[in-house]
Amino acid sequence: MPFAIYVLGLAVFAQGTSEFMLSGLVPGIAQDLGVSVPAVGSLTSAFAGGMIAGAPLVAILSMRWPRRRALLAFLGAFLLVHVVGALTTSFAVLFGTRVIAALANAGFLAVGLAAAASMAGSRAKGRATSILLSGITLACVAGVPLGAVVGEFWGWRSAFWGVALISVPAVIAIVAAVPAEPAGPEAASAKHELRALRSPKLIVTLLVGALVNGATFCSFTYLAPxxxxxxGLPGGWVPVVLALFGVGSFAGVAIGGRLADSRPVTLLSVGSAALFAGWLVFAVSAGNPVVVPILVVVQGTLSFAVGSTLIARVFYAASEAPTLAGGFATAALNVGAAAGPVLGGVAIGAGFGFRSPLVVSAVLVAGALLLGSAAVVRNDASGNIP
Structure with missing residues (x-):
């Protein structure tokens, strides 16, 4: 696997840390900038919104750029807005930096996924995708807890400085490792790529990916309560459980990377069925302190094994639209990441208790299974290969 792909994974690690680190910095930001806790919570929504809207839009705008230039532009902008965020005393400015950071992150991930798939070759797109996504899982395991610790000892601004500093070696490494190729012929026309994205198979893959990721973040968001x-575990167990989920997600990405190219149908069918059953078992067994840590690892593994494989299938299904495929895959995942917690919150607010997000996750995965199965049946009936 080309070294440049691992370099892109380092940059994704920095960006993933930035996306999730606010969960441990909310009180400090609220107190320092004189705003309410819900106002600080809106920073997370701003980032998610920027990722959803920005991924396809920024990917289209950057299509005529050489990929290395696009990657450097997005990562450079991401780095600079974190410096601004670390220095500002204005909540409005901080809010703006989160939107810009999300747009830069979305653009980088869209172009980075396409570049990795291209550099890996036609038969290793799944493995290349898994390397980039491992940056996000490592951010959950190490980056986010580290950001919380740094913020606790040196203030929330230090976490922003840390993300900026982590981005510096990634910028240098991209200059050194990513080929300086001109924009390829596939970047000549946005209309050409958009036409390629009309494939029903691709649309189903994106919808299934959104549902699976929605299930993942629905339960992940409410793991603490x-x-x-x-x-009934003490509060000190919360970071441990979150880290266990991160360990599972890293294992899942590794499994997806090994099987997404050679046995995707088996992994998706068996993995999705197991994921559905696992969320139901989790809901029933959530009161058992011995079983819960085990299920957290298992569900993290299954969620990201299935999720990373679906992203790889997007690139196989949209080989004629590599740049926009990455943009729409990024958007689909973030639609799930934004919708899942909302649905879980609605279930809790309706009085169904803290187990209810686990049931909602099972329902979302069931929807993904039904949609995927219907697509397979339709393809078989029309004589196409699924």
Whole structure:
């Protein structure tokens, strides 16, 4: 696997840390800038919104750029807005930096996924995708907890400085390792790529990816109250459980990278069925302090094994639209990441308790299974290969 792909994974690690680190910095930001906790929470929504809207839009705008130039532009902008965020005393400015950071992150991930798939070759797109996504899982395991610790000892601004500093070696490495190729012929026309994205198979893959990722973030968002209020473990177990989920997600990405290219149908069918069953078992067993840590690892593994494989299938299904495929894959995942917690919150607000997000996750995966199965049946009926 080309070294440049691992370099892109380092940059994705920095960006993933930035996306999730606010969960541990909210009180400090609220107190320092004189705003409410819900106002600071809106920074997370701003980032998610920027990722959803920005991924396809920024990918289209950058189509005529050489990929190395696009990657450097996005990562450079991402680095600079974190410097501004670390220095500002204005909440409005900080809010603006989160939107810009999300747009830069979306553009980088869209172009980075396309570049990795191209550099890996026609038969290793799944493995290349898994390397980039491992940057996000490592951010959950190490980057986010580290950001919380740094913020606790040196203030929330230090976490922003840390993300900027992590981005510097990634910029240098991209200059050194990513080929300085001109924009390829596939970047000549946005209309050409958009036409290629009309494939029903691709649309189904994107929808299934959004549902699976929605299930993942629905339960991940509410793991803390599940652990403390349902399982009955002390609050000190929350970081441990979150880290266990991160370990599972890293293992899942590794498994997806090994099987997404050679046995995708088996992984998706068996993995999705197991994921559905796992969320139901988790909901029933959430009060058991021995079983819960095990299920957290298992569900993290299954969620990211299935999710990373779906992203790889996007690039196989949209070989004529590599840049916009990355943009729409990024957007689909973030639609799920934004919708899942909302649906889980609605279930909790309706009085169904903290187990309810686990049931909602099972329902979302069931929807993904039904949609995928219907697509396979339709393809078989029309004589096409699924």
């Amino acid at each position: 599940v652990v403390t209020a349902v399982t």
